[in-house]
Amino acid sequence: MTAKRNVDSLLRLMAWMSPAFPVGAFSYSGGLESAVDDRRVSNAAGLDEWIALSLRRGTLWNDAVMLCQAWKGFEDRAVLDEIAALSRALAGSAERYRETILLGDAFVGAARAWPSSVFERLPQTPTYPVAIGAVAAAHDIGLEDVLAAYLHAGLSQLISAGIRLGVAGQTDGVAIMARLEEMVADVAGRAGSTTLDDLGSATIIADTAPMRHEVQATRLFRS
Incomplete structure (x- = not known):
């Protein structure tokens, strides 16, 4: 049973974090388009540095912390409301x-294909990491596993x-x-033991890049 549960967890993570999962992640750049337009990122080395900083000290790090808190509090509606509100405020x-x-x-909306009572406890407007953390916990998916999958999908x-x-x-991207x-x-290992502090x-x-993107004349992405 344990082996089957592990396989089920892996398959769900692969489905949820797949580019084909219908969340529309492909249409966002998180401000990267603005950074490219401003020539702050102009080659593969710059892209590597941009992503690494987000992982260690930026948006992806904060998302990992919020995901961790949602995973831990998935059984409590009030906790999820509070975490989601803080995540939105960030x-x-x-x-x-x-x-x-x-x-x-x-x-x-898409994850409801895997029924769970957690959907009744989630607030009406959960952020992406909060939704994933709570749903993953409800399906008995390990915290470090979902953190690693989320961060990998983000990069x-x-x-x-x-x-x-x-x-x-594409070769640069694989590298x-x-x-x-x-x-x-x-980062997934460290985030698994974090608190809101x-x-x-x-x-x-990087944090102000999405602001500049709002007034960018020509845009390929929504952020």
Whole structure:
């Protein structure tokens, strides 16, 4: 039974984090498009650094902390309401807010294909990491596993955006993914023991990029 449960958990994570899962993640760049337009990211090395900073000290780190809290509090409606409210408040721009809310709503809608009572406890507007954390916990998926899968999906999304923006090729993208693999594992391990006191970022340019994107003349992505 344990082996089957592990396989079930893996299959669900693969489905939920797949680019084919209907959340629309492909349409967001998290401000990367603005950074490319401003020539702050102009090649594969710059894309690698941009993603690594997000993992260690930026949006992906804060998302991992919020996912952890939602995973731990998935059985308590009041806790989920509080975590979701804080997660929404952390969105530093209108585009970032829409991105995490719309991804969260889309994830919840699609994940209902796997029935669970957790959907009745989630707030009406959960952010993406909060929705994933709570739903994963309700399906007995390990915290470090879902953290690693979420972070890997996040870096894959940014790599894909970088390729479409022309700052890296597919071979570059695979190389970045390979180089950051150990960092993803490390961040997932650290995030699994975090509290809300561990929230915070040190990526001011990346955090303000979605704000600049709002007034960018030509845009391929929604953020």
